Amino acid sequence: MEMNSLGLIELTSIAAGMQACDIMLKTSQVELILSRTICSGKYMVLIGGDVAEVQSAVDNAVNQIDFAVIDTFVIPNVHKDIFPALSGHSNINLLEALGIIESFSVASLIEGADAAVKAANVKIIEIRLAMALGGKAFCTLTGEVAAVSSAVEAGAKVIADRGLLVNKIVIPQPRPELLSEMI
Structure with missing residues:
Protein backbone atom coordinates (compact mmCIF):
# COMPACT_ATOMS: atom_id res chain seq x y z
CA MET A 1 0.00 0.00 0.00
CA GLU A 2 1.32 3.41 -0.96
CA MET A 3 1.49 5.76 2.04
CA ASN A 4 1.30 9.16 0.37
CA SER A 5 -1.65 10.53 2.32
CA LEU A 6 -2.77 10.95 5.93
CA GLY A 7 -6.30 11.20 7.23
CA LEU A 8 -7.49 12.00 10.72
CA ILE A 9 -10.76 12.23 12.56
CA GLU A 10 -10.91 13.76 16.05
CA LEU A 11 -14.05 13.04 18.06
CA THR A 12 -15.74 14.13 21.29
CA SER A 13 -16.68 10.54 22.20
CA ILE A 14 -14.45 7.56 22.89
CA ALA A 15 -17.15 5.10 21.80
CA ALA A 16 -17.74 7.06 18.58
CA GLY A 17 -13.98 7.11 18.03
CA MET A 18 -13.75 3.34 18.15
CA GLN A 19 -16.74 3.11 15.84
CA ALA A 20 -15.13 5.58 13.42
CA CYS A 21 -11.94 3.50 13.40
CA ASP A 22 -13.91 0.38 12.53
CA ILE A 23 -15.82 2.18 9.75
CA MET A 24 -12.61 3.56 8.26
CA LEU A 25 -10.88 0.19 8.23
CA LYS A 26 -13.90 -1.68 6.84
CA THR A 27 -14.77 0.75 4.06
CA SER A 28 -11.34 1.53 2.59
CA GLN A 29 -7.93 0.02 1.99
CA VAL A 30 -6.03 2.13 4.54
CA GLU A 31 -3.44 1.46 7.21
CA LEU A 32 -4.18 2.31 10.83
CA ILE A 33 -1.39 4.51 12.21
CA LEU A 34 -2.93 5.53 15.52
CA SER A 35 -6.24 5.02 17.28
CA ARG A 36 -6.46 6.16 20.90
CA THR A 37 -7.96 8.34 23.55
CA ILE A 38 -6.51 11.81 23.90
CA CYS A 39 -6.94 14.53 26.49
CA SER A 40 -9.54 15.73 27.49
CA GLY A 41 -11.79 12.72 26.97
CA LYS A 42 -11.52 12.84 23.17
CA TYR A 43 -10.56 10.15 20.66
CA MET A 44 -8.47 10.30 17.49
CA VAL A 45 -8.02 7.96 14.55
CA LEU A 46 -5.08 8.52 12.18
CA ILE A 47 -4.82 6.52 8.96
CA GLY A 48 -2.53 6.43 5.96
CA GLY A 49 -2.64 5.17 2.40
CA ASP A 50 -3.56 6.21 -1.09
CA VAL A 51 -5.24 9.64 -1.28
CA ALA A 52 -8.57 8.37 -2.66
CA GLU A 53 -8.80 5.55 -0.10
CA VAL A 54 -7.96 7.86 2.82
CA GLN A 55 -10.49 10.45 1.64
CA SER A 56 -13.15 7.76 1.30
CA ALA A 57 -12.43 6.39 4.79
CA VAL A 58 -12.64 9.82 6.44
CA ASP A 59 -15.80 10.74 4.51
CA ASN A 60 -17.52 7.46 5.44
CA ALA A 61 -16.76 7.89 9.13
CA VAL A 62 -17.85 11.55 9.16
CA ASN A 63 -21.10 10.74 7.35
CA GLN A 64 -22.01 8.08 9.89
CA ILE A 65 -20.77 9.78 13.08
CA ASP A 66 -21.05 13.50 12.34
CA PHE A 67 -22.59 14.26 15.77
CA ALA A 68 -19.25 13.56 17.52
CA VAL A 69 -16.76 15.00 15.01
CA ILE A 70 -14.54 17.81 16.26
CA ASP A 71 -12.17 18.04 13.32
CA THR A 72 -10.88 16.07 10.34
CA PHE A 73 -8.30 16.32 7.59
CA VAL A 74 -6.90 14.55 4.59
CA ILE A 75 -3.39 15.59 3.60
CA PRO A 76 -2.49 14.40 0.09
CA ASN A 77 1.21 14.03 -0.70
CA VAL A 78 2.15 14.29 2.96
CA HIS A 79 5.84 15.06 3.56
CA LYS A 80 7.83 11.89 4.29
CA ASP A 81 9.26 13.32 7.55
Whole structure:
Protein backbone atom coordinates (compact mmCIF):
# COMPACT_ATOMS: atom_id res chain seq x y z
CA MET A 1 0.00 0.00 0.00
CA GLU A 2 1.32 3.41 -0.96
CA MET A 3 1.49 5.76 2.04
CA ASN A 4 1.30 9.16 0.37
CA SER A 5 -1.65 10.53 2.32
CA LEU A 6 -2.77 10.95 5.93
CA GLY A 7 -6.30 11.20 7.23
CA LEU A 8 -7.49 12.00 10.72
CA ILE A 9 -10.76 12.23 12.56
CA GLU A 10 -10.91 13.76 16.05
CA LEU A 11 -14.05 13.04 18.06
CA THR A 12 -15.74 14.13 21.29
CA SER A 13 -16.68 10.54 22.20
CA ILE A 14 -14.45 7.56 22.89
CA ALA A 15 -17.15 5.10 21.80
CA ALA A 16 -17.74 7.06 18.58
CA GLY A 17 -13.98 7.11 18.03
CA MET A 18 -13.75 3.34 18.15
CA GLN A 19 -16.74 3.11 15.84
CA ALA A 20 -15.13 5.58 13.42
CA CYS A 21 -11.94 3.50 13.40
CA ASP A 22 -13.91 0.38 12.53
CA ILE A 23 -15.82 2.18 9.75
CA MET A 24 -12.61 3.56 8.26
CA LEU A 25 -10.88 0.19 8.23
CA LYS A 26 -13.90 -1.68 6.84
CA THR A 27 -14.77 0.75 4.06
CA SER A 28 -11.34 1.53 2.59
CA GLN A 29 -7.93 0.02 1.99
CA VAL A 30 -6.03 2.13 4.54
CA GLU A 31 -3.44 1.46 7.21
CA LEU A 32 -4.18 2.31 10.83
CA ILE A 33 -1.39 4.51 12.21
CA LEU A 34 -2.93 5.53 15.52
CA SER A 35 -6.24 5.02 17.28
CA ARG A 36 -6.46 6.16 20.90
CA THR A 37 -7.96 8.34 23.55
CA ILE A 38 -6.51 11.81 23.90
CA CYS A 39 -6.94 14.53 26.49
CA SER A 40 -9.54 15.73 27.49
CA GLY A 41 -11.79 12.72 26.97
CA LYS A 42 -11.52 12.84 23.17
CA TYR A 43 -10.56 10.15 20.66
CA MET A 44 -8.47 10.30 17.49
CA VAL A 45 -8.02 7.96 14.55
CA LEU A 46 -5.08 8.52 12.18
CA ILE A 47 -4.82 6.52 8.96
CA GLY A 48 -2.53 6.43 5.96
CA GLY A 49 -2.64 5.17 2.40
CA ASP A 50 -3.56 6.21 -1.09
CA VAL A 51 -5.24 9.64 -1.28
CA ALA A 52 -8.57 8.37 -2.66
CA GLU A 53 -8.80 5.55 -0.10
CA VAL A 54 -7.96 7.86 2.82
CA GLN A 55 -10.49 10.45 1.64
CA SER A 56 -13.15 7.76 1.30
CA ALA A 57 -12.43 6.39 4.79
CA VAL A 58 -12.64 9.82 6.44
CA ASP A 59 -15.80 10.74 4.51
CA ASN A 60 -17.52 7.46 5.44
CA ALA A 61 -16.76 7.89 9.13
CA VAL A 62 -17.85 11.55 9.16
CA ASN A 63 -21.10 10.74 7.35
CA GLN A 64 -22.01 8.08 9.89
CA ILE A 65 -20.77 9.78 13.08
CA ASP A 66 -21.05 13.50 12.34
CA PHE A 67 -22.59 14.26 15.77
CA ALA A 68 -19.25 13.56 17.52
CA VAL A 69 -16.76 15.00 15.01
CA ILE A 70 -14.54 17.81 16.26
CA ASP A 71 -12.17 18.04 13.32
CA THR A 72 -10.88 16.07 10.34
CA PHE A 73 -8.30 16.32 7.59
CA VAL A 74 -6.90 14.55 4.59
CA ILE A 75 -3.39 15.59 3.60
CA PRO A 76 -2.49 14.40 0.09
CA ASN A 77 1.21 14.03 -0.70
CA VAL A 78 2.15 14.29 2.96
CA HIS A 79 5.84 15.06 3.56
CA LYS A 80 7.83 11.89 4.29
CA ASP A 81 9.26 13.32 7.55
CA ILE A 82 5.79 13.50 9.13
CA PHE A 83 5.63 9.71 9.66
CA PRO A 84 8.76 9.33 11.84
CA ALA A 85 7.92 12.53 13.74
CA LEU A 86 4.50 11.12 14.65
CA SER A 87 6.05 7.93 15.99
CA GLY A 88 8.83 9.76 17.86
CA HIS A 89 11.56 8.21 15.73
CA SER A 90 13.15 11.29 14.19
CA ASN A 91 16.87 10.91 13.77
CA ILE A 92 18.09 14.33 14.94
CA ASN A 93 21.56 14.49 16.48
CA LEU A 94 22.28 18.22 16.23
CA LEU A 95 19.97 20.97 17.45
CA GLU A 96 20.34 24.07 15.31
CA ALA A 97 17.69 26.79 15.61
CA LEU A 98 14.59 25.42 17.33
CA GLY A 99 11.06 26.09 16.13
CA ILE A 100 7.96 25.22 18.14
CA ILE A 101 4.37 25.41 16.92
CA GLU A 102 1.55 24.78 19.40
CA SER A 103 -2.13 24.21 18.57
CA PHE A 104 -5.43 23.65 20.34
CA SER A 105 -6.20 20.64 18.08
CA VAL A 106 -4.43 17.54 16.87
CA ALA A 107 -5.76 17.86 13.32
CA SER A 108 -4.64 21.45 12.79
CA LEU A 109 -1.20 20.74 14.26
CA ILE A 110 -0.47 17.86 11.88
CA GLU A 111 -1.60 20.00 8.94
CA GLY A 112 0.60 22.85 10.20
CA ALA A 113 3.60 20.54 10.66
CA ASP A 114 3.21 19.27 7.10
CA ALA A 115 3.04 22.84 5.77
CA ALA A 116 6.10 23.81 7.84
CA VAL A 117 8.33 21.02 6.59
CA LYS A 118 7.23 21.63 2.99
CA ALA A 119 7.95 25.38 3.27
CA ALA A 120 11.65 25.28 4.16
CA ASN A 121 14.68 23.05 4.57
CA VAL A 122 14.03 21.94 8.17
CA LYS A 123 13.87 18.66 10.05
CA ILE A 124 10.90 17.81 12.26
CA ILE A 125 12.06 16.57 15.63
CA GLU A 126 8.72 15.51 17.04
CA ILE A 127 4.97 15.84 16.74
CA ARG A 128 3.34 15.41 20.14
CA LEU A 129 -0.40 14.82 20.15
CA ALA A 130 -2.67 15.71 23.05
CA MET A 131 -1.44 13.23 25.66
CA ALA A 132 -0.93 14.97 29.00
CA LEU A 133 -1.33 18.27 27.14
CA GLY A 134 -4.93 19.14 27.89
CA GLY A 135 -5.95 18.26 24.34
CA LYS A 136 -3.34 20.50 22.73
CA ALA A 137 -0.60 19.40 20.32
CA PHE A 138 2.79 20.75 19.31
CA CYS A 139 5.68 20.08 16.97
CA THR A 140 9.35 20.92 17.17
CA LEU A 141 11.70 21.40 14.24
CA THR A 142 15.28 22.40 13.63
CA GLY A 143 17.50 23.87 10.93
CA GLU A 144 19.11 27.19 10.05
CA VAL A 145 17.46 30.21 11.68
CA ALA A 146 15.99 31.62 8.45
CA ALA A 147 14.62 28.23 7.39
CA VAL A 148 13.11 27.56 10.82
CA SER A 149 11.53 31.02 10.86
CA SER A 150 9.97 30.45 7.42
CA ALA A 151 8.76 26.98 8.38
CA VAL A 152 7.25 28.14 11.67
CA GLU A 153 5.43 31.00 9.92
CA ALA A 154 4.02 28.66 7.25
CA GLY A 155 2.87 26.07 9.78
CA ALA A 156 1.48 28.62 12.21
CA LYS A 157 -0.50 30.30 9.42
CA VAL A 158 -2.33 27.05 8.62
CA ILE A 159 -3.27 26.67 12.28
CA ALA A 160 -4.08 30.37 12.82
CA ASP A 161 -6.36 30.40 9.77
CA ARG A 162 -8.47 27.83 11.61
CA GLY A 163 -8.40 29.90 14.82
CA LEU A 164 -6.45 27.23 16.74
CA LEU A 165 -2.94 28.64 17.17
CA VAL A 166 -1.71 28.71 20.77
CA ASN A 167 1.85 29.91 20.17
CA LYS A 168 4.85 29.85 17.82
CA ILE A 169 8.45 30.35 18.84
CA VAL A 170 11.87 30.36 17.15
CA ILE A 171 14.91 29.99 19.40
CA PRO A 172 18.07 30.88 17.39
CA GLN A 173 20.73 29.21 19.56
CA PRO A 174 19.04 26.77 21.92
CA ARG A 175 21.02 25.03 24.61
CA PRO A 176 21.91 21.46 23.54
CA GLU A 177 20.21 20.04 26.65
CA LEU A 178 16.84 20.91 25.11
CA LEU A 179 17.23 18.15 22.51
CA SER A 180 17.51 15.43 25.16
CA GLU A 181 14.38 16.77 26.84
CA MET A 182 12.38 16.63 23.60
CA ILE A 183 13.08 13.08 22.45
